[in-house]
Structure formats: structure tokens, C-alpha cells
Amino acid sequence: MNLVRAEWERLAARRFVQLMLVLLVAAFGITAATTLANSHRPTAAEVSEAQRQAAEARRDLELTYERCLARERGALPDEELDQYYPENCSEVDPGRMERLPVAADFLYGVFTFAEEARPLLYFLIAFLVLFGFLVGASYIGADLNSGGVVNLLLWRPNRLAVLGAKLGTLLGVVAVLALLASVAYLGTFWLIAQTAGQPGVLDDEFWRSLGSIWGRGMLLVLLASAIGFAVATLGRHTSAALGAVAAYAVLWELGARLVLTILDVRRPDQLMLSSYLQAWLAGRATFWDSRACNDGGFSGVCDPSYVMTWRPGLVVLLAVTLTLTGAAFAVFRRRDLI
Secondary structure (H helix, E strand, O other): OOHHHHHHHHHHHOHHHHHHHHHHHHHHHHHHHHHHHOOOOOOHHHHHHHHHHHHHHHHHHHHHHHHHHHHHHOOOOHHHOOOOOOOOHHHHOHHHOOOOOOHHHHOOOOEEHHHHHHHHHHHHHHHHHHHHHHHHHHHHHHHHHHOHHHHHHHHOOOHHHHHHHHHHHHHHHHHHHHHHHHHHHHHHHHHHHHHHEEOOOOOHHHHHHHHHHHHHHHHHHHHHHHHHHHHHHHHOOHHHHHHHHHHHHHHHHHHHHHHHHHOOOOOHHHHOHHHHHHHHHHOEEEEEOOOOOOOOOOOOOOOOEEEEEHHHHHHHHHHHHHHHHHHHHHHHHHOOOO
16 A cells, blocks of 8 residues: 555545534635625725726825925925925835825725735735644644554655655645645635626736735745644644643743843844745835934944845745754654554
8 A cells, every 4th residue: 555645645634634624614605604794795886986086096196295395405385394204205105105006995795806916815825834834733642642654664664654654644735735726716706806806906916916915925935834744743742732832922022022122132023933934925015123213333224124124034834844853753753662
């Protein structure tokens, strides 16, 4: 009997996996039903009014920027001097804004696929990451705790091959499930937009952006599955993976972050795994450095923000995953399993 086929059957038969699949379908179903119930196809009058309001909002932004520049030149009328404008007018420059007001922002009770697809996709990725981590941890953790791995080794006495087959089967199943879930999930909301909402502007830029988010998210799902599998292997129990994540979140992401903030350490976000995760998933992330504008002798406008791109995020996430997975294989090779 093929080892991978045997592992596939064992994984599919696990009640926890079946429960997680039910929860996955239930969560998606509730989200879709709620969206459908709170959306309607906009009338021509609603679209026209929304377009007018969006154009007016863009004009207000341009006017604010022009007045800010006038204040810098000293040409702002006296009656407007008491109005607030930022020190750096680039902050209100419409040309540098990530997103300008569009008609969809002023359509109420209307689901617009072009505007809602990204947050919906992030929700899908978050659920699949949780799914992959928990399934990966329980899959190996339960076998180690119950003696199932020992029985498997009696049939195939090659530890690395057995553990590799388990990890490979897990990643393959999660990848296929994530692909099917993505197609069904986004397809459902696209149909809702066509029948009870509006598609929005679905140009090439939109699909490229959505595709890049999806690709990074699917890799993150696989990495999370491998991490859950590796930590549970090291701890010989499913709860070891859950405890490790909880301990890291409390002691480092919360506790250490608070201490670093009190000590006024420069760029503490660079020491947090969550920062690299955010940068990888979003493509880039902006953080705040409280000490950037405190250097002696500095004059002029100071921007205390800094950007982290997806490249260091990918490097750090891969390094963490490969380190934990390598350690799991090394320990499993020599560990007493009885």
C-alpha cells in the first residue's frame, strides 16, 4: 500500500479535519448569506447621485491641497488662517493618496465586488491559515500522542520517510482545499455582485492586485500548516503548538513590545514576526518610528514612518518555517517514541 495514500486516508478520516471543514463551509455560508441579505441592485438615480458625491469629495481633496500649498507660500486669505492644515502638504496630496473617493463609497446597501473583494479575500486567508495550522498540529500531534506513528513505523521502518509523507500529504491536501475554497468563495461573491449588487471596475490592475494577494496568502497558508506540524512534532502533542503560539503572542508580541516601547527602542516592529507577516501579505506595510524625529540638530519636516516590503517578510517567514521543520525532522529521527 502506498505510504502517501495511507496518509491521505488517515487525514481524511480524522474527525477534527471534518469538523474544521464544516466550520469552513458554515463561516463562508453565513458571510455570503449576510452579504446577499444586505445588498440590492442600485438604480440609475442612486448611481448618478453616488458619482456626483464622489466627484465632489475629490474636488474637496484638491481644494484642501491647494489651500495647504497657499498657506506654505503665505498666500492663504486671513479668514482661513485658523483652519488646520498638516505641516507636510504631501499628506493631503490627492495624487499621492492610495485611494481616492469613488462612487461605490456613496452607494449604501449595495455590495460592490471591486471594493469588497480584497477584505473578503483577507478573511478567507485568515480562516485558511487557522485551518492549516490547527489541522497540521492535530494531524501529527494526535498520532504521536496515541502511538499511531509507532504502529506506522512497524510497517514502514523509515522515520524520515514517514514524517516526510505526513508533511507532504498535509501540504498537498491543504493546497487543494485552499484552491477549491478560493474559487468557490470568490465565485459566490462575484455572483452576488452580478445579481444583487454591482461588479465595480474590474480592470487588469484589480485582477493583478487580487491575484498577488491570493498568491501570497496561499503560500502563507502552507507555511502556517508546516509550522503547526513542526511545533506539534517537537512537542509531541497538539497542545504544544497551541501553547507555543499563545506564549509567543503574550510574551513577545504583547509583553516585549510593551517593554521596547517603554525603553523607546528604535523601530521595535522590526523585531516582531507579525510585522513581517503583515508586510508579506499586504505587499508592503508602513510602521511608525517614535525616535525618528528626536535626533539632535534635525530641522525641517520629519516623516517618522518607514516601510517594510514583502521581500524581508518572505525571508523571515521562510526562515522560521524551515528552521522549525528542520528541527522537527532532526528531533524525530533520534527521539524515543515509546
